[in-house]
Amino acid sequence: MDIKSLFTKPLDRSINGVVKADQTDQAVVYQELDEYVVTNELEQHFRQFFESYTTALNDPSIANRVGVWINGFFGSGKSHFLKILSYILANKEIENTDGQLKNAVSFFDANKLKDAMIRADIDKAVRHSADVILFNIDSKANAGDHDNAILNVFLRVFNEHQGFSGDHPHIAHMERHLTEKNVYEQFKTAFEQSSGVSWVDERDAFHFYQDDIEEALTQTLGLSNEAAHKWFEESETTFGVSVESFCKWVQEYLETQPAEHRVLFLVDEVGQFIGSDTKLMLTLQTITENLGTICKGRAWIVVTSQADMDAIIGDMPSSKVNDFSKIAGRFKTRLSLSSSNTDEVIQKRLLHKTPEAQQALEQIYDQKGEILKNQFSFDRSGPTLRNYSGPDSFVSHYPFVPYHFQLVQKIFEEIRKVGATGAHLAYGERSMLDAFQEAAKAISSEEVGALVPLYRFYPAIEGFLDTAVKRTIDQAKDNTSLHEFDVKMLRTLFMIRYVDLIKGTADNLVTLFIETIDEDKIPLRKTINESLQRLEKENLIIRNGEEFLFLTNEERDITQKIKATDISSSEENKKLSELLFKEVLKDQNKYRYQLNKVDYSIGRFMDGHPVDGKYETDLKIEIISPFDADYTDLNESRAVQKTAGESQALFKLADDRQLFADLKMWLRTDKYIRINNDPSQTDVARILAERGRENRDRLNRIKHQLEALFLNAEVYALGQKLNLNQNNVNARWAEACQYLLENTYSKLDFMDHFHQEPWREINAVLTADDLGQLSLSLDGEKANTRAEQEVQEYIKLRSLDNDPIYCYEVTERFTQRPYGWPEAEIILIMCRLAKTDLVHFSNNNTTLACRDAYSVLQDKSKRRLVKILATRKTDDSLLKSARKLTQDLFSQMGPAIEKELYDFCVDQFEVWRNNLTVYKNKIEVGHYPGKKLVDTSLPKLEYLLKSANSFDFFKAMNDKKNDLLDLEEDYRDLHEFFTKQQHVWEQLQKALRAFKQNEAVLNKDDAAQKALAELKAIAQAESPYNKLQQVPMLVQQLEAINNALLNDKRAEAEAQLGLKVQQLETEIT
Incomplete structure (x- = not known):
């Protein structure tokens, strides 16, 4: 049994695969109505439409029901549905090839439309007459219409429907006026008598018949010659149309018809005509609104669109959404055709099988159902494409596979965007039905078991491909380097080039090229891979990973240039x-x-x-x-x-x-x-x-x-x-890093303990008083003993050569291999060694005490200037001598341990230095004695305290023993002065200032002169400290003499004053 014998109707019969609004040939119309498939989805749409359409004219809602929006993707059958509606609403009588007449409604009997309620609504709808005006809006529009394009088209088709001029609205308006006056026929007769030609035939050339038109107008309307001439000269420029005037003309026309008569404008492809032009869309909304209100529900508009109206509104800028959303209110009835509708139409109209064929195919599926499930498998690079779901699916789809219906539909949609000629594909495009018929016919002579590969659909789109695309494929046929199979491959890759459902991988191409149920995929895959290599070599395709992509000639030229681009x-x-x-x-x-x-x-x-x-x-x-x-x-x-x-x-x-x-x-x-x-x-x-x-x-x-x-x-x-x-890239990288680190830094494990906050620990060590409490000994729990020994040994070795060692050198050495220790941990070790007096820090050639080291060490720039030196041990005799000296200097014996003795001495000398610094400031401000002593003592202390280590310190102490003893005496004098004698000195200064006024008189007294001289000598002495004890007695002595002298002077003055008073009294009396 061959493929073509499977179907109930001849596979090669003439099917009008392209539905055109203006195609009204009787045989075509009859076939459209006879073979029209009412799917379950379409039955719902018929119900929804006729329930709305049969609303009584006296229903208050009728004015808002006159708009119907039909949307669906390319090839979904929306144009066909609109055309079938036009046949039903007009209830045309159609003559078949045998001369028999049959009205449109009679085609929709119980066999085609099972729901009796819908059939009843259709009968109700056609009881009253209607003018059905079906047109494709794009074919009726003029290029110069611009903003009024929608309104002008509606006026044109309405004028044409009444028999008026379509191309010249002012002429049509004259014809409308003549009709209203019942003189239109008289006008046509008068024009023909005057011109000798038919008015209808020549009205588009009205400019050449001005005299004849004016003559006919004067005869039929009784106009004067001047009035008729003026109308002809001015009518075209003065004519204007608005939505309201158009709707009134429709309403006036309806008034001439029976009471229930209606006018329906059925507009195909209005969506793609309007596009994103909001002015056009709002004009359509206004026309629909005004027709509803002015004509009181007797004028309807039914439109089709590629896109859902809600989607169009959704794409609008927010500023326009409110105005644009009014459109939804004018199209209360909205019908959406889906892909399932297309599938069902093709299956019932084209692929319906005879009972014998159904039985044979069911047997084949029983035998090879598992093979079929495995044959049609795609990779996971795209959405899941359908396979046969069972015997019923196999029977209804054969010789196609369910995925064809998904994929071919998408191919049509995408190719019409990028590979078709003309602005739109409203004309010349092949429908889904036509594409499937052509593909099935191509294998119709083959035996059952054959399947349709995807390349068989190419002829259905070839006619409207862009020249560049078609030329690329056609030239491949003449390329001697290519095989016939390569052309099929090129066609297939082109068809799926812009489709996101499937990618052109080798696995997917194998499935797309299966031509029989028992196809062996292994040799097919080999053939496909070889073909892909040849096509890629010829630059007809390009490989992107596992995917192969079709290239046009222009794309191929650019690809060749890309491949020739130099990269270093x-x-x-x-x-x-x-x-x-x-x-x-x-x-x-x-x-x-x-x-x-x-x-x-x-x-x-x-x-x-x-x-x-x-x-x-x-x-x-x-x-x-x-x-x-x-x-x-x-x-x-x-x-x-x-x-x-x-x-x-x-x-x-x-x-x-x-x-x-x-x-x-x-x-x-x-x-x-x-x-x-x-x-x-x-x-x-x-x-x-x-x-x-x-x-x-x-x-x-x-x-x-x-x-x-x-x-x-x-x-x-x-x-x-x-x-x-x-088995994770980052974890694998980390594993390699860890291995490298642990084996490069072989002494990393010397660091037994890592501190969570090393700098906090550093600060605690440097400022600690209780060394034992902080486990600072080398065998302490957190001491990192081996690491400390390594650092100490390094510093010791460097110190033997008197080579200055900087802290940064130590950290650099031990952060590098074979150590890899953290920098802060190395610094902590150095601080622990310094705190246990095994090393000491030096900054600017001055010993940096531990308690002052933290801020310096934490600052990297300052740390680079810090040296670290191994501490030299002082011999016992020198240490004993220094300790004995402390008794003489500080009146107490220092500790016996070197480190503690060193700290003791430094602390004592720093007290001296600090006090002397304070005394120096007082001397400079308050004229106290001791300036020379301070100036000589402070440098000596500074020199001693700058010793780099305890060894140098104690050596300097012993070397400068006599100087230190002298310094002790001087310091003791000064210290006692400022703590015990300062008030005596201030008493001395005050007394000298007080006695200065009577100094001449006092000097006349031998005792007073002597005491005053002694006071002055003490005040001027360089070291007056041991004489200050005399000051109170001398001051007391001087005060007594001074007071006696004052008393004598006071008595003498009083006596003289008494004599003066007596003289005055005598003179008065």
Whole structure:
């Protein structure tokens, strides 16, 4: 049994695959009505439409029901549905090829339309007459209509329907006026008598018949010659139309018809005509609204659109949404046709099987159902495409597969956007039904078991392909390097080029090329791969990872230029490095070691090139790719040898040729687009934009593939091949870092204890008074004994050569291999050694006391100036001598232990220094004695306190023993003066100031003169301290003499005053 014998109706019969609003041939109309399939979905739409349409004219809601919006994707049958509605509403009588007449409604009997209620509503609808005006709005519009395009089209088709001029509205308006006056026929007769030609035939050439028109108007309307002439000259320029006037003309027309008569405007493809032009859409809304109110429900508008009206509103700017949403109120009835409707129509109209065929196909499915389930499998790069769900599905779809209905529909939608000629595909396009018929006819002579491959649908779209696309495919036929199968492959890749349901991978192409139920996929896959290689070699397709993409001639030219774009090895290295280290490995240039929470710098290299510039680190990790010049020579033994010589880990990536070819293609494409992207060249810009999108996809795929490549890379470190356990890229990187770190820093384990807050510990150590409490001894629990011994030994060895050692040198040494210790922990060790007097700090050649060291050590710039020196032990005799000297200097014996004695002495001398500094300030301000003593004593103390260590300190003490003893005497005098004698000195100064006024008189008294001289001598003495005890007695003596002298003077004055008083009294009396 062959394919064509399976169907109830001939497969090769003439089917009008293209539904056109203006196609009214009787035979075509009859076939449309006879074969029209009312699916379950369409039955619901019929019900909804006629329930609304049969609303009584006296119903208050009728004015708001006159708008109907029918939407559906390309090929869903909305235009066909609209046309069938026009046949029913007009209830035309159709004549078949035998001359029999049958009205449209009679086609919709119980066999076609099962719901009796719907049939009743249809009968009710056609009881009253109606003018049905069906038209495609795009074909009726003039290019110059612009903003009034919608209104002008409605006026044109309304005028044409009444027999008036469609192209010249002012002429139609004259005809309307003549009709209202019942003189239109007289006018046509008068015109024909005057001109000798028919009015209807020649009215579009009215300019050439001015005299004849004016003559006919004067005869039929009784106008004067002047009035008729004026009308002709001015009517075209003065004529205007508004939505309201148009609706009134419709209402006036309805008044001439029976009471229940209606006018219906059935407008096809209004959605794509309006597009996003809100003015046109609002005009349509206004027409619908005014027709409803002015004509009181007797004038209807039914439109079709590619898009859902809600979606159109949703795309509007928010400023226009409120106005635009009024449209929804004018189209109360909204019908949406889905893909299931198309599937059902094709199955019932084209693929309906005979009973014998159904039985035969069911048997085939019983035998080969499992094979069919496995044959049609697609990869997971797109949405799931349907397969046969069971025997019923197989019978209803055969020789097609269910996925064809999904995929072909999407192909039609996308190709009409990018590969069709003309502004729209309203004319010349092939419907889904036509496409499936052509594909089925192509294998109709084959035996049952044959299947339709996707390339069989290509002839259905070939006729409206863009020239560039068609030329590419046609030229492939003449290419001697290609095979016949290659052309089929090229057609298939073109059809799925812009479809997001499926990608052109080898797996998917195998499924799309299956032509029999028992197809062997293995040789088919081989044939397909060979074909893809030939097409790619000819630049007819391009590979993007696993996907193959069709190229037009223009795209091919650009692809060739992209492939010819030069890229350097440094560009390859840079991009690969960026992808691996920054994208895949998240730019990890440090590794945090969990045991000490320290970040260790990682020197990263890509094929021998540093990733972070010239950056020296102990830990280095290199990734070697096939881009490396020595890649092929880097076998296991050489990789082991390469990593043994230095602290390095190495990842050797496998040679995935396709991946690295994709990376080169990405670089070439990216470079070409950046250099040649010129927005003014629209075709080139479009192609480059597409290449850019493909390149983004390519880059994402490369990243994922590099992750897999990194996970499977060979890993070597420190002369060993590693078997890493982690299966996550970042965890695997961390595992390699940990191995490298722990084996590079072989003495890292000397650090037995890591402090959570080392700087806090440093501060506590430096300021501690109780050394035992802080476990500062070398065998303490937190002392890191082995690490401290290493640091101490290093400092000791350096000190033997009198080589100055800076703190930063110590930290640099022990942060590097083989130690790798945290910097803060090293500083803490130095502080612990200093606190136990094993070392000491020096800053600017001055001993830096532990209690003053914290802020200096914490500041990196200041720390670079700090030296650390091993403390020299003082011999016992020198220590004993120094201790004995403390008794003489401080009146108490210092501690016997060197460190404690040193601290004791330093503390005492610092007290001296601080007090002398205070006394110096007082002397400078208050004229106290001791300036010379202070000036000589302070430098001596400063010199002693600057000793670098206890050894030097005690040696200086013994060397300067006599000076220190003299200093002690001087300090004691000064200290006693300022603590006990300062008030006596101030009494002396006060007395001298007081006696200065009577000094001449006092000097006449021998005792007073002597006492005053002694006071002056004490005040002027360099060291008056032992004489200050005389001051109170001398002051008392002087005060007594001074008071006696004052009393004598007072008595003498009083006597003289008495004599004066007596004289005055005598004179008065």
